[in-house]
Structures are given as C-alpha cells and as structure tokens.
Amino acid sequence: MDMQDKLERIIEARMKLKARFEEKIKLSPSISDDKPMGKGPINRHGMPQTPVGQTLTEKWPVLDLGYHPTVELKNWRLKIDGAVENPVTLTWDDFMATPQTDDVSDFHCVTTWSKLDMPWRGVSLLDLAALVMPKSTATHVMCYGYDTYTTNLSIEEALKSDVLLVHTVYGEPLAKEHGGPVRMITPQLYAWKGSKWIKRIEFLEKNQKGFWEERGYSNTAYPWRNDRYS
Numbered sequence: 001m002d003m004q005d006k007l008e009r010i011i012e013a014r015m016k017l018k019a020r021f022e023e024k025i026k027l028s029p030s031i032s033d034d035k036p037m038g039k040g041p042i043n044r045h046g047m048p049q050t051p052v053g054q055t056l057t058e059k060w061p062v063l064d065l066g067y068h069p070t071v072e073l074k075n076w077r078l079k080i081d082g083a084v085e086n087p088v089t090l091t092w093d094d095f096m097a098t099p100q101t102d103d104v105s106d107f108h109c110v111t112t113w114s115k116l117d118m119p120w121r122g123v124s125l126l127d128l129a130a131l132v133m134p135k136s137t138a139t140h141v142m143c144y145g146y147d148t149y150t151t152n153l154s155i156e157e158a159l160k161s162d163v164l165l166v167h168t169v170y171g172e173p174l175a176k177e178h179g180g181p182v183r184m185i186t187p188q189l190y191a192w193k194g195s196k197w198i199k200r201i202e203f204l205e206k207n208q209k210g211f212w213e214e215r216g217y218s219n220t221a222y223p224w225r226n227d228r229y230s
C-alpha cells in the first residue's frame, strides 16, 4: 500500500471512530462536569489548570516500579490486538512511518505533583486505533509495559486526541527513566494511566484491572474529581 492510500485509510477510519465515540467522549467528566475541582486559568481542554490537591512542579520526578527495561530500537515492537478487526505488530520503522502528532499537554501524577505545558511528539492512540479498527464490542484497553506494568482505561478516554504514544519531549528522545523509547501519555487522567516502555495495547470487551487498579487505585482516575482511589 502506498503512503497516500495508507493516509486516506487512516483518515476514513478515524472519522468512523470519531463518529462512534463522539457521544461517549462528550459525556466524559473532563468535558461534561460543570463544577470541575481545581484552580487557575481554564486550560486547553476547558478545565482549571491545576486539579484539586495538586502542586505544580518544574522538575519531572521519576515514578515507576524501580525496574527500567532497556529496549533497543531494533528489538522494539508494539503489538495492538484483542477486540480489533486487524491486529498489528509494529516495528520501530512502522511506528515512525505512522502519521506523527505534536501536542503540548500537562502531566498530573496521583502523588500530587503536576507538570504543565510539556511539548510531546508521537503517534496518537486514535490513529493507531484507526489502523486496527476496534470491534463495536470493545469498551476498554489494557496497556502493557516492558517492565511488566499494566494499566486499563476506557475506550472513550483512550481515544481522546491528546492521548499519545510519545518518543520525543522538549525536542529530545524520551529518556529511558521516563519510559523511552516510547510511552503513553493521558493528559486528562492521572499519569499512571500512561504506560512507560509501552509494548502492547489490548482492546477489551469488558473492563479488567491493571497493576495499580488491582491495588486500590481508581479505574477512572479523573484529576478534576479527585478520583485517586477506589
């Protein structure tokens, strides 16, 4: 398939997905809440800049399970499977040949720090979903990291346009301690929903808990509802 065909296919699939999830996305808290909890100016997705209970930081702390896997680009794979029409396994070159997205977004850690205005580059999960086409029965995704981490999110959160699989931040390759070569980011949810060292995204037909969710963290993780633990 040539690049033009590929792009057209992605656009068509994206439009279909957008239509399918538009209503659900509109009902999601960061769009539908009339009294979101937080302070400061209204941010790019219409919420107070600093969610309730968060403190702004300039530094970027490292938070994970303590094991930083080394994944060489030649061995790197991203598998996208489960309840989808066309499961794929992407190599690094395939991933970099997928349309790239630049976005600036905020990072909210459940341990109460937030870091604003981070400039990212990567591939949107929406574009990857357009490639595999989730079945109409898909409701959630489970993300898997090379360090054995897992985390789940609903499909309407996962397909928001600022959910990216990023390889670059501040114009530099994403450092290993922050999940390089590629991690996911979820700017409208607490950051534990974004797997560092991501290796697999599985579309699910029913919700399943990930690593922290099994241990009492929230399934939904909405920063402007102070939705930290379940």
Ligand SMILES: Nc1nc2c(c(=O)[nH]1)N[C@H]1C(S)=C(S)[C@@H](COP(=O)(O)O)O[C@H]1N2
Pocket: 060, 061, 062, 063, 064, 065, 066, 109, 110, 144, 145, 146, 147, 149, 177, 178, 179, 191, 192, 193, 194, 195, 196, 197, 198
């Ligand atoms: N693979 C993996 N992803 C992960 C984690 C982890 O332990 N393993 N920790 C999560 C948590 S709790 C947070 S707050 C962010 C931290 O990202 P950072 O270390 O780049 O700040 O990554 C999330 N993603």
Ligand SMILES: [Mo]
Pocket: 063, 109, 110, 111, 191, 192
């Ligand atoms: Mo976290």
